[in-house]
Amino acid sequence: MKTLSENIKSGIDYASLSRKNRSRDIIFASLGIIVLFIAITTLVALFLDLAVRGAPRLTDPDFYTSFPSRRPLDAGILSAWVGTIMVMLVTAVIAVPLGIAAGLYLEEYASKNWLTDVIEVNVSNLAGVPSIVYGLLALGLFVQTFGMGETVLVAGLVLSLLILPIIIVSTRESIRSIPSELREAAYGLGANQWQTMAMYIIPAAKPGIITGAIVGLSRAIGETAPIITIGALSFIAFLPQSPVSGDFPFISFEWLNSGFTVMPIQMYGWVSRPQADFQITAAAAGVVLIVMTLMMNALAIYIRYRARK
Amino acid sequence: MATPSSRRLETSKVQVSTHFLRKREMINQVARYILMLAAIISVLVTVGIVYVLLSEALVFFEQVSVWEFVSSTSWTPMFSRPTFGIWPLLSGTIVVSGIALAVSIPFGLILSVYLSEYANPKVRETVKPILELLEGVPTVVYGYFALIVVTPLLQTFLPGLPGFNMLAPGLVMGIMILPYTTSLSEDAMRAVPNSMREGAYALGYSRFHTATKVVIPAAMSGITAAFILAMSRAVGETMVVAIAAGQMPNFTFNPMEGAATITTFIVQVSMGDVSHGSIAYLSIFAAGMVLFLLTLIFNLIGFYLRKRYRQAY
Numbered sequence: 001m002k003t004l005s006e007n008i009k010s011g012i013d014y015a016s017l018s019r020k021n022r023s024r025d026i027i028f029a030s031l032g033i034i035v036l037f038i039a040i041t042t043l044v045a046l047f048l049d050l051a052v053r054g055a056p057r058l059t060d061p062d063f064y065t066s067f068p069s070r071r072p073l074d075a076g077i078l079s080a081w082v083g084t085i086m087v088m089l090v091t092a093v094i095a096v097p098l099g100i101a102a103g104l105y106l107e108e109y110a111s112k113n114w115l116t117d118v119i120e121v122n123v124s125n126l127a128g129v130p131s132i133v134y135g136l137l138a139l140g141l142f143v144q145t146f147g148m149g150e151t152v153l154v155a156g157l158v159l160s161l162l163i164l165p166i167i168i169v170s171t172r173e174s175i176r177s178i179p180s181e182l183r184e185a186a187y188g189l190g191a192n193q194w195q196t197m198a199m200y201i202i203p204a205a206k207p208g209i210i211t212g213a214i215v216g217l218s219r220a221i222g223e224t225a226p227i228i229t230i231g232a233l234s235f236i237a238f239l240p241q242s243p244v245s246g247d248f249p250f251i252s253f254e255w256l257n258s259g260f261t262v263m264p265i266q267m268y269g270w271v272s273r274p275q276a277d278f279q280i281t282a283a284a285a286g287v288v289l290i291v292m293t294l295m296m297n298a299l300a301i302y303i304r305y306r307a308r309k
Numbered sequence: 310m311a312t313p314s315s316r317r318l319e320t321s322k323v324q325v326s327t328h329f330l331r332k333r334e335m336i337n338q339v340a341r342y343i344l345m346l347a348a349i350i351s352v353l354v355t356v357g358i359v360y361v362l363l364s365e366a367l368v369f370f371e372q373v374s375v376w377e378f379v380s381s382t383s384w385t386p387m388f389s390r391p392t393f394g395i396w397p398l399l400s401g402t403i404v405v406s407g408i409a410l411a412v413s414i415p416f417g418l419i420l421s422v423y424l425s426e427y428a429n430p431k432v433r434e435t436v437k438p439i440l441e442l443l444e445g446v447p448t449v450v451y452g453y454f455a456l457i458v459v460t461p462l463l464q465t466f467l468p469g470l471p472g473f474n475m476l477a478p479g480l481v482m483g484i485m486i487l488p489y490t491t492s493l494s495e496d497a498m499r500a501v502p503n504s505m506r507e508g509a510y511a512l513g514y515s516r517f518h519t520a521t522k523v524v525i526p527a528a529m530s531g532i533t534a535a536f537i538l539a540m541s542r543a544v545g546e547t548m549v550v551a552i553a554a555g556q557m558p559n560f561t562f563n564p565m566e567g568a569a570t571i572t573t574f575i576v577q578v579s580m581g582d583v584s585h586g587s588i589a590y591l592s593i594f595a596a597g598m599v600l601f602l603l604t605l606i607f608n609l610i611g612f613y614l615r616k617r618y619r620q621a622y
Binding site: 018021022024025028029031032033035036038039040042043045046049050053097098099101102104105106108109110118119121122123124125126128129130131132133134135136137139140141144161164165168192193194195197218219221222223224225228229230231264267268271272279282283286289290293294296297301 | 333334336337340341343344345346347348349350351352354355357358360361362364365416419420422423424427428436438439440441442443445446447448449450451452453454456457458481484487488515516517518520538541542544545546547548551552572575576579580585593594597600601604605607608609611612
């Protein structure tokens with residue numbers, strides 16, 4: 001083993017070696033920045049192209065208040081955005097409580113046994129199932145076997161199954177990030193599992209759980225494939241029945257069984273039309289869709305940021 | 310603190326305690342079973358998927374031989390004399406996801422090394438939300454982008470490129486899954502204990518050498534898991550390809566041509582008027598089963614590898 005001074009004498013040039021290493025570091029760091037730049041450029045180019053191309057329709061108030069039409073410059077997104085809101089309502093009502101409940105069970109109650117193992121493997125596998133396979137599930141089970149048709153309810157159901165794993169995983173992660181002292185203190189005071197969970201764990205994990213639910217819903221808003229599979233159409237020139245009416249009993253659930261279209265389906269329908277003018281309408285629909293999802297994502301990021309402080 | 314009032318409270322507590330405790334335990338048990346039911350529903354989803362795919366695919370394979378399905382290179386379910394060879398759909402799936410991975414793996418690796426080994430926390434905190442935004446853009450919008458922006462752009466370099474091709478959706482998909490690959494492999498690198506990095510620095514390693522000689526080898530199983538999960542994502546991706554690659558089954562490995570993938574075939578049949586129980590209707594479940602099995606294998610390998618690195622450190 002040579003000593004440092006021997007190495008210097010025998011001619012290993014440490015200065016140039018360290019210079020070489022430093023230049024490698026710089027090269028690698030700039031590679032990282034270049035990749036980052038490509039990703040950001042894509043994001044900006046995508047948004048700018050949509051905004052510029054869709055500007056004529058976006059600035060037209062009729063775009064938001066009229067139904068789709070054969071004439072591209074008259075076509076609007078009324079049925080699409082109403083449909084999206086209704087489908088998301090169903091999705092939120094089903095997926096959020098179910099996902100949070102399953103996540104709570106796995107973190108707080110589940111004992112180490114075969115059932116827990118099955119559920120855990122199953123949840124992590126479900127998260128990786130392609131969305132279109134959920135569409136096939138809905139087509140085969142809800143639409144054909146149960147005869148429910150292509151309705152708002154079926155769309156909401158399939159999207160809630162799709163985002164269920166996201167909500168379960170984020171619920172578990174936010175519960176796991178709570179210091180165990182909190183739980184131990186509650187048990188130490190004589191609280192049982194339910195009291196510990198309801199009074200200490202859920203309030204402490206709330207920001208994380210809400211963030212997860214929003215991220216899941218924002219994914220559902222943009223999902224196209226499973227809704228195409230159940231047979232939703234892009235040309236819907238009516239609105240589902242209003243959930244509130246002037247007559248008794250004032251609240252109607254007829255809209256659940258109504259035909260519908262949603263924003264991504266509407267956009268897909270327009271993109272695949274050959275007329276060039278439909279690309280303008282598609283771009284405008286894309287802007288509205290992105291703004292919807294980005295707003296939800298931004299809200300989630302903000303909640304997490306505030307909770308961390 | 311034995312004030313008279315608190316002593317009175319104590320005695321009254323003793324009187325109600327059994328009732329109180331029984332009620333409390335009942336609530337606890339009810340809550341347990343309700344929450345358990347929710348967890349079991351998630352298992353029923355998987356059971357439902359497997360049941361639907363299997364039952365419809367079995368009817369399909371009563372009419373089409375399994376041998377034809379796995380050996381024929383022609384997929385024409387809508388013709389009057391239909392043929393059902395899965396290869397044209399598989400070749401499209403392989404080409405598009407291959408391009409996506411060729412973009413996403415090197416980029417994802419560079420970016421994750423940069424974020425976990427080079428970038429200071431401030432940069433990391435600003436970059437992560439940007440990547441999340443990139444992930445939040447709906448896939449149908451990426452499809453539009455591939456068809457309307459990227460394809461014309463590529464046509465200026467590659468004059469022979471048709472309007473529908475696999476190259477543009479592949480490239481766009483590569484960028485689209487970049488946040489996913491990056492965050493998974495960054496997780497793996499973060500799991501490498503700092504003591505290993507410090508040891509490398511103490512030996513005089515540069516950051517570059519620490520990353521390539523210590524961190525990446527130590528995180529290898531996690532990084533591999535990230536890429537396998539990305540592969541699963543790319544194989545199951547639908548809308549980008551459905552919009553920009555033309556949906557025509559085409560047995561080719563040339564990215565300059567348009568083709569259908571397993572997913573886009575399902576979209577194409579669903580958009581058309583196909584009656585329930587017809588052979589074309591059944592064929593989407595057979596195709597869906599192949600897709601489900603492919604992604605299931607990738608996911609299981611990926612989860613196994615991820616579990617291993619979590620145990621290692």
